[in-house]
Amino acid sequence: MNLNDIRQEYLQEELIIDSLQKNPIEQLNIWFNQALKSEISYVNAANLATVNESGIPASRVILIKDITKTGVTFYTDYRSEKGLHIESNNNVSLNIFWKEFDRQVRMVGTAKKMSAKENEAYFQSRPKSSQISAAASYQSSEVSKEGLYKACDSLTKEYQSEDFLPCPDKWGGYEITITGFEFWQGRPNRLHDRFKYINDAGAWIIKRVSP
Numbered sequence: 001m002n003l004n005d006i007r008q009e010y011l012q013e014e015l016i017i018d019s020l021q022k023n024p025i026e027q028l029n030i031w032f033n034q035a036l037k038s039e040i041s042y043v044n045a046a047n048l049a050t051v052n053e054s055g056i057p058a059s060r061v062i063l064i065k066d067i068t069k070t071g072v073t074f075y076t077d078y079r080s081e082k083g084l085h086i087e088s089n090n091n092v093s094l095n096i097f098w099k100e101f102d103r104q105v106r107m108v109g110t111a112k113k114m115s116a117k118e119n120e121a122y123f124q125s126r127p128k129s130s131q132i133s134a135a136a137s138y139q140s141s142e143v144s145k146e147g148l149y150k151a152c153d154s155l156t157k158e159y160q161s162e163d164f165l166p167c168p169d170k171w172g173g174y175e176i177t178i179t180g181f182e183f184w185q186g187r188p189n190r191l192h193d194r195f196k197y198i199n200d201a202g203a204w205i206i207k208r209v210s211p
Contacts, residue, residue: 009188010102010186010187010188010190010192011102011188012101012102012103012185012186012187013185014185014187014193015183015185015193015195016193017195017206017208020183020195020206022204022206023204024178024181024183024197024204025067025068025069025070025071025178027181027183027197028067028105028181029067031098031101031103031105031183032044032067034101035098035100035101038100038101040098040100042063043098044063044064044065045061045062045063045064045096046061046062046063046064046072046074046094046095046096047059047060047061047062047094047095047096047097048060048061048062048074048082048092048093048094049092049093049094049095050081050082050085050086050089050092051085051089051091052084052085052088052089053088053089058081058082058085060081060082062074062076062082064094064096065122065173068175070175070177070178071107071109071175071176071177071178072094072107072175072176072178073114073173073174073175073176074173074174074176075119075122075123075171075172075173075174076139076171076172076173076174077134077137077138077139077140077170077171078113078170078171078172079138079139079140079141079170080139080140081139081140083139086111086174090110090111090112091108091109091110092108092109092110092111092176093106093107093108093109094106094107094108094109094176094178095107102185102186102187103183103184103185103186104182104183104184105181105182105183105184106181106182106184107176107178107180107181107182108178108179108180109176109177109178109179109180110176110177110179111174111175111176112174112175112176112177113172113173113174114172114173114174114175116167116172118172118173119167119171119172119173120166120167122173123164123165123167123171123172124164124167128159128163128164128165131164131165132152132155132156132159132165133152134168134171135155135165135168135171136148136151136152136154136155137151138170179199180196180197180198180199181196181197182194182195182196182197182209183195183197187211190211191211192211193208193211194208194209194210194211195207195208195209196208196209
């Protein structure tokens with residue numbers, strides 16, 4: 001197999017600076033709503049990159065759960081690999097890719113834990129089976145399949161008469177305050193449209209960059 005022979009042409013409409021919102025969060029909402037209306041799969045999936053104490057990067061796909069006035073939120077096990085990375089270095093990057101639109105949104109920012117009240121409210125909104133899985137799992141830690149299922153069975157029996165489980169202390173959300181954005185639109189002949197939003201003392205400046 002020769003990966004050099006794989007070619008993909010980008011035929012979507014151009015992205016022009018005059019069409020962009022002055023606030024990048026508003027632009028993100030517009031693109032998200034367009035993707036939602038198209039009913040594409042995993043519309044809220046994003047690649048989250050973190051760095052460990054030795055400066056070694058790691059990335060994984062997470063699900064964005066909310067767009068706030070200053071960024072986005074997601075939920076995880078605080079003792080997971082990404083949680084431990086954020087604990088030592090809360091600078092992160094996110095990349096959303098909607099292949100159906102030939103679009104990417106690249107973001108950098110800082111992650112901060114959400115409140116226990118917010119965590120509890122979201123945790124209780126999840127299906128009970130998902131609550132049990134989150135409580136039973138110590139994400140990124142070594143485990144046997146039998147041990148994981150045994151822990152789930154034990155919690156299922158313990159809370160069989162309850163509508164939901166209490167949110168574990170080890171589990172919760174992060175809000176990422178975005179400090180930089182790039183909106184990328186694929187275009188023919190690799191002449192992609194790329195616009196960066198740069199925060200200058202609280203004001204957003206939009207710059208076109210070379211593809």
